[in-house]
Amino acid sequence: MSHAPRRRTRLLQFAAAATLVIATAGCSGGLGGGGSDSGSDEGPIKFGMLAPFSGSESAFGDYMKNGAQLAVNELNADGGVLGRDLELVVEDDACDATTAVAGANKLVTDGVVASVGGYCSGATLPTLPIFDEAGIPMVIPAANSNELVEQQLPGVFLINGTGTQQALAAVTYSEKIGAKTVAAIDDATAYSADLAASFVEQATDAGLDVAFEATITPGENDYSAVATQLANEQPDLVYWTGYYQEGGLIARQAKDAGFDGVFLVGDGSVDAKFAEIAGKGYTENVVGTFTQTPDMIDGADQWIADYTELAGAAPGPYSTQSYDAVRVMAQAIEDAGSTDFDKVVAGLEGLKDFDTFAGPLTFTDDHTLSGGGFVIVAIDPATGAFVLKDDLQD
Amino acid sequence: MQLIWNGLIVGSFYALVALGYSMVYGIIKLLNFAHGDIYMLGAFVGFFTLSAFGISNETSIPLLLVIMLLSMVTTGLIGVGIERIAYRPLRNSPRLAVLITAIGVSFTLEYGVRQLFGPNPEAFPIRLESSGFDVLGMRITASQLVLVVIAAVLMLVLAHIVERTSQGRAMRAIALDPQGAQLMGVNVNRVIATVFFIGSALAGAAGVMAGAYYGSIDFLMGFIIGLKAFTAAVIGGIGNLYGAMLGGLLLGLLESFGSAWFGGEWRDVFSFAFLILFLTFKPTGLLGARVVERM
């Protein structure tokens, strides 16, 4: 016992000595060598993408990856960017802050020059400072919580319409169908709560009267409480901002409970699974707010074909956004003529009416989409898939 | 009124799962964490067989019953297997070890299913047509009625087994005093296996019913309901079957009202807080045997 501290001090001295030796040796990649984080100037240009490949959201990861990969392949096919090939580096963020930060650091270490990923707002937020510090511009395809741009980091761009814009589309539609009273339900995830809040806000501004704003716990089965509430309050339109699983259940249970208003869902719920879960005869008055998907745009069949060939599966949510994210970033680098942070950011800001699935793209001052390009989709009773119903252009 | 009815529906699910919990706990004092996942497993067995036959959007009740029996047998056997592999070797080791094993089993089941069927929720192929009608202020749907009836039948069957048959007597004997029962020539292992079979079968049935009623199943559906079922079992007095049923219904009602008053997001907080208070002041539950006063 009594001699313990002596040994420890000796050890520490040894440690210090060893440290110094190695420090002076200055190994590459180590502190001595001052390992640099910025990407190299030869070889392919690396785009990094953080997306969920494990955890509850893992389905969306593949949609995003394949979309981006398709864009990369196409760009490489006609000469790449700045005469260099593009390479897509994908990391898992599991929708969890810890994993996301590790992944982001891994991308930085791998020397990516641009980030085209980000699905869960909660997992994307902590990665912003990392990419910012490393001087890596981000074009975020899916995550679109307003908090992402609130920090006003120079390199952060959103090409998925923000909650505000989607909520605006929802409100516009409500007015269009002449709804008087509306309600909002979210599933307590960052994006969903955000969207519901801004829907309620804008609806109130638009003079609609908001019956109630409810929050449910995702991952359960029984939502009879909120269903009953809907049946009792009978709003003309209810806006569900969460994902399709709970969405389908709520739509079904609400109808069983006797609710017969319009069931408007956010983009998280726009998926063929919605109809399956809700079941036959529960989807007549289900509509959704969504950015256009290729099957809604004439002449996009070729794109779908290409995607399906690449991925072996049909495109899903955020495939197009990821595809566009890569193209936007590539274009900006092309314009900037280099992968230098400031130049690329300037390039992104300078983009004018760049053609994307969501229509011509121009970034606003706060680096979000000017339009948002949200449309109203409805469920096709035959296939259960969502199809374009109203592009809200008039 | 509506709240009460909703509560009863959820409660009957809790009760079915809680029964298994309570039986297993009563007989080998093991908190079987994996029980909720057996429930999930039941749903997936049903899903698998149905989609294997390419059935989808079916609405026939007989088919539902067939499938239910099938997955009851399957989950029952799985339950027995789990007991044999994971729990029996540890019967004489400290509780902590067995508990941790149970958690391990639970993880294995959940993520095993996840690997087999993928992380996304699946739509259950059988749906009960649910034309709603109003009775004294409550909106009741046919599917809900079917559900309650099946649950009630299952519970009655169980009650009969435990009360009337020799197996049941053996169970109660072991629950009271394992060594004593063994001395009396009861084949403890066989009885415990039976208990696991029955408990798991009930959970499996509940799983199928949930699938048919709600329509969507996923690999984590068992976790929360497992916790709730345990809460129900404790409230009713763990180890006591009628307690489990009572507790299940009670918890269902509590949640139904709780989420109506505090809002859905606080529902779990509400029921867990209730559990904690309950355990603090009446650890033996409503119908539980009163333990001797000691330190």
Place this chain on the structure above:
Amino acid sequence: MSALLEVRDLRLQFGGVKAVDGLSFEVREGEILAVIGPNGAGKTSAFNCISAFYLPTSGSVEFDGNRIVREVPAFWRNLGLTHLLQSFGFYRVLPSRVTKWGMARTFQNLRLFRELSVLDNVKTAMHANLREGFWSTLLHTPGYRRAEAACAREARGWLDFVGFAEDENLYVTQLPYGEQRRVEIARALATSPKLLLLDEPAAGLNFNEKQSLMELIRKIRGMGVAVVLIEHDMGLVMELAERIVVLNYGKEIADGTPDQIKNDPVVIEAYLGVDEEEGGAASAVQADGGRS
């Protein structure tokens, strides 16, 4: 010789079973008292009440001027909150407190700390009178080192005292049964008791071990510690005890010197009479249990 422990009309009831039914006796300082009785006579239950492990239904236990059984005010009792209050530590004495007052006990079936070394087992018993704080432990202050050293010295002293011959660093599970018994007694002594309750210390010991046990108990008494032992082994009891209390069905049926007890018709009728069959079977069972 004033009374060290006074038990008055002690009653303990489990549901219908009257485990202890109006037991009264007293222990004088520095004497060896044996409590005997057929199985199920409620000896261990009585022990558990005296050492505050069970809360008796009624009766009073006074040890060295401290009341071990507390009265729950009628008000609460009528409200039926007795159990609740006592489970929260109101109107009751914790066994640890009783131990601090100077009453140590061993258990019928060995209850050593299985994952602690022999030395640590004994050290643990000195918890109450060891000067160690949180910070001194964290910082390994000289005070802490002294306390640990003193603690170890004391513990070794007790191990030697009970004639423990093995390596003190072994885990108790590595020890033969007899040695485990010794360690348990050493552990009890390390709490520096005035009164030592031994619950069937001879259960499962062979002849030689019993001899050395008797010697040890006399040695303990020699240090001025009163000893109360529950024992089935009549030979040992008759040879060792100065006074014997006989229980049957939770009631005290006799109290006196070994000779008085030997010739007490009631006792013979209730106990010794059936010793051949029942006692034999009983001690067999005890031996089993001893091996836990």
Place this chain on the structure above:
Amino acid sequence: MATRLDHALKHAPLRAPSPLFDRPRAPRGVFTSQTGFLRALGGLAVVLLLVLPFLDASRYTMSIATSALIYVMLCMGLNVVVGFAGLLDLGYIAFFAVGAYVSGIFTTVLGFPMWLALIATICACVLAGIIIGAPTLRLRSDYLAIVTLGFGEIIRITANNLEITGGPSGIHGIPSWEFGGWSFDDGFSIGGIEFPGYVVFYYFVALVVVVVGVIGAGRLGKGKMGRAWKAVRDDEDAAEAMGINTYVAKISAYIIGAVWAGMAGQLMATHLSAISPNSFQFLYSALILMAVVLGGMGSTPGVIIGALFVSLAPELLRDFAEWRFLIFGVLLVVVMLFRPAGLWPATAVLPWLKRQKPQPPPFTSAVSAIDGEPTVPPSVMESVDGLPATDAEEGRQP
């Protein structure tokens, strides 16, 4: 000397006769004594950790190394609760969350410097430990498990639904440590070697976690308090009979565990600069428990190994992220079945030291022959003596 030793003990009426013969002093030195070897091992580990950044200072390495160290801290805390005191806590991540959120809120919302937040964190965790422990520690082990689990969920859901905790997207922009004007983010350079902020922070965390966490928990585990914990774990009644107030012992273990977790949480918040509720799900409680069980409950080196495994495995096999929990689940079962004491059991003796321990001499009596037989549960004994089996079994085994 002797008198000072006596003074070290409180007055006790009965004193042991001084030892009859001097037992051989425990051997010292690196390879001849358990403690010596472990200390050397620990020292070696510290050296390696100190050297690491000079070999590879890439952000990725630094960040996973930092997370790993935080996990070690966390697991040391849980080890006190589960390993030492034998209290199964399935909501342990809640304390981690409390630490992370308290420091997050103090620094971002209230704008305090981090060191103040640290103090606040510790206080908050002590408080949380008491609030959670006080009502529930009287419960039997399995009830305790479910209740702690419930608490974990409650904390998470609450954090998810409150305004001040930033709701579902949590808190972001948590500053790093700063003293006066200088913040860790600035980094500094010594002798021409540039130390970026994250490396400095890594060093800081390494020091705090390894030195305070491991050594501190280890020391507490060896002292009076630690013996009390282990006694409670092994046999609650016997512990009580030894004059240990088991309730106090339990709650002290619980509080210490809470504080360790809180400090870990605080470090994690600073490390990630952002925290969100879904980092505090039950899964992570289970993971930490897994680390402790796998490594060996109550064994410091074992737990460290477990922590490193659990935190590094998912990073090293990122591509198998899908399989991670399945693997963990199977591992838990297998470990419990075949190596219940973990990879490095607390009772482990270094293989080359085993020989030196004298084995008990061959014992010839009838008793020792059946010494090794399986335990007969106490219930039999009690019931033989007229007590119902139930009450005697309460809370006896963890």
